Every structure is written in C-alpha cells, then in structure tokens.
Amino acid sequence: MRAVLAIVRVSLRQALGGKRILALGLVGLIPALVMWLSSRNLTARAAMNQFHDAPFAILFLMVLPICSLVIGSGAMGDERRDGTLSFLLLRPIPRSSIVGAKLVASWLAATAIVVGSGVVAVVALGVRSGDYSPLLPVIIGVAISTMAYTAVFLLLGHLTSRAVLIGLVYVFIWESSITFAAPGLANVSLFRIGITAYTAMVPESLRQLGDVMGSLDPGTWGAVAKVVVIAALTVTALASLLRRRDAVSE
Numbered sequence: 085m086r087a088v089l090a091i092v093r094v095s096l097r098q099a100l101g102g103k104r105i106l107a108l109g110l111v112g113l114i115p116a117l118v119m120w121l122s123s124r125n126l127t128a129r130a131a132m133n134q135f136h137d138a139p140f141a142i143l144f145l146m147v148l149p150i151c152s153l154v155i156g157s158g159a160m161g162d163e164r165r166d167g168t169l170s171f172l173l174l175r176p177i178p179r180s181s182i183v184g185a186k187l188v189a190s191w192l193a194a195t196a197i198v199v200g201s202g203v204v205a206v207v208a209l210g211v212r213s214g215d216y217s218p219l220l221p222v223i224i225g226v227a228i229s230t231m232a233y234t235a236v237f238l239l240l241g242h243l244t245s246r247a248v249l250i251g252l253v254y255v256f257i258w259e260s261s262i263t264f265a266a267p268g269l270a271n272v273s274l275f276r277i278g279i280t281a282y283t284a285m286v287p288e289s290l291r292q293l294g295d296v297m298g299s300l301d302p303g304t305w306g307a308v309a310k311v312v313v314i315a316a317l318t319v320t321a322l323a324s325l326l327r328r329r330d331a332v333s334e
Contacts, residue, residue: 087177088185095189098162099155105197108151112201115139115147119208131213136292139205144275145260147201148226152194152233153251159190159234160322161241173326180323183238187315190234191227198226221285224304229278231311235318236274242322263298270298281307 119139123131160183163169172182202222210216241247263269263276270276276297283289284302 087175088181091172091177091182091185092189092192095159095186096193099159099190099193100196104154108154108197109200111150112147112197113204115143115201115205116208118142119205120212123209123212126212128213128215131209132215132218133292135205135209135218136289139209140293141296143198143202143205143222143226144229144279145255148194148198148229148275148278149233149251149255149259151197152190152230153237153248153255155194155197156190156234156237157241157247157251159186159238159241161245161247164242165245178323179326180319182326183319183322187235187238187319190238191231194234195227195230198230199223202226218282218286218289221282224285225278225282225307227278228281228307228311229275232274232277232314235311235315239318239322242325264296267295267298270300273298276300277307277310280304 116139119135122138123134126134160169163172173179199222203219206216206219206222209218237247237251240250244250259273259275263273279293279297280300280302281304283293283297284304284307287302290297290302
C-alpha cells in the first residue's frame with residue numbers, strides 16, 4: 085500500500101508541476117470569464133440560463149477533455165517515452181496496482197483543475213444572480229466525466245506517442261461535431277456521462293441540455309456505474325500489457 089501511495093504522490097507532482105499547470109489553469113478560467121461578461125444586468129433566471137449555455141458547454145466540451153487528455157495521456161506515456169517505466173516495473177508491485185495508482189493520480193490532478201474551473205464559474209453565476217445551487221452537481225458531474233476521459237487517455241497514452249493528436253480529433257471532431265449530428269451516438273461520448281449525472285441533480289437544466297444529451301437519460305448512479313466499468317477495463321487492459329512487457333523482457 086505504501087508503494088502505491090508513493091506512486092500516486094509522485095505522479096501527482098509530475099502531473100501538476102511545471103508550466104503545464106499554469107497553461108491548464110488559464111484555460112480553466114475561460115468559463116468563469118464568459119459567465120461574468122455575459123451575465124451583466126441579467127435576471128436570476130436569465131443568468132442561470134446563460135450559465136447552462138456557454139460557460140457550462142465550455143467547461144464540459146473544452147476545459148474538461150483538454151485537461152484530462154494532457155494529464156491522462158502523459159501519465160504512462162511520459163514514463164514510457166522517458167525510459168523511466170522500466171524502473172517503475174522493477175518494483176515488486178502488482179501491475180494492476182501500478183496502473184490503478186497512475187489512474188487515481190491522473191484523475192485527481194485533472195479533477196482538481198476542472199473542478200476549480202467549474203467552481204469559479206458557479207461563483208461568477210452566484211455573484212450575478214445569488215444562486216449557487218449548481219455547485220455540487222457541477223463538482224460531481226466533472227469528477228465523473230474526468231474519470232472516464234483520464235482512463236481512456238491513460239491507455240491511449242501508453243499505446244501511442246500520438247495520443248494527444250488522436251485525443252484532440254476525438255474531442256473536437258467526434259464529440260463536438262459527429263455525436264451532435266447523430267444523437268444516437270451519445271452513448272459513446274465521455275463528456276455526456278457527467279452531464280447525465282448533472283441533469284439528474286438539476287432537472288430544470290434539461291430544458292437547455294436535453295439536446296446535448298441526445299438519446300441519454302438523466303441518472304447519477306448510472307453515470308457512476310459507467311465510469312467504474314471504463315476504469316476497470318482500462319486497469320485490466322493496461323496491466324495485461326505491462327505483464328506482457330515483463331514476459332518479453334524475460
């Protein structure tokens with residue numbers, strides 16, 4: 085357990101260190117800035133409607149996937165490309181525990197940034213309208229979708245050095261364009277998992293987010309179950325790849 089916690093701590097420092105955290109933090113300020121500038125002189129109801137338009141969309145369609153992509157793909161990918169993965173694998177730790185620790189660290193790091201972005205946006209809403217009610221639902225929805233993204237990008241980052249490019253194509257072409265044009269494909273959209281949880285906790289948001297959800301229904305526990313399955317599949321698949329690497333090394 086100590087070794088696993090040590091991996092989590094080191095991985096968190098790696099994910100949140102350097103200029104990367106500054107760049108992602110600046111991206112994370114965009115929803116709050118948009119909320120503040122676009123809600124001047126609006127009524128409380130109009131401000132809430134505005135929040136569910138641009139700031140909410142920017143949070144889930146841009147800030148969340150970008151942060152998860154950068155941090156998730158680098159968690160294992162950087163170790164492999166820098167040649168430090170072999171040193172990590174020399175430790176007598178189950179491969180599934182190593183992957184699980186990397187996933188937890190990536191999720192915590194990405195969630196911290198995106199949740200911070202969402203909280204600041206809700207604070208901007210609250211200052212304008214006096215309504216802070218979306219705060220907890222935003223935190224939960226962000227945490228759920230961030231786990232889905234980081235799990236998928238963690239595996240992708242290990243498999244290819246082009247993980248960021250592939251991830252950007254997925255986020256900005258598949259999710260932002262194709263799944264909107266074909267609502268039946270909403271089931272394979274990772275950001276929508278968190279939104280189904282959010283709309284279950286904030287039912288009035290369905291008036292504006294119904295089209296975004298496509299064929300999906302609101303449901304917090306269903307969203308949690310989906311990300312648990314995605315995370316479990318990632319840990320199983322990546323641990324199997326690492327064990328195969330051990331066998332080849334021998």
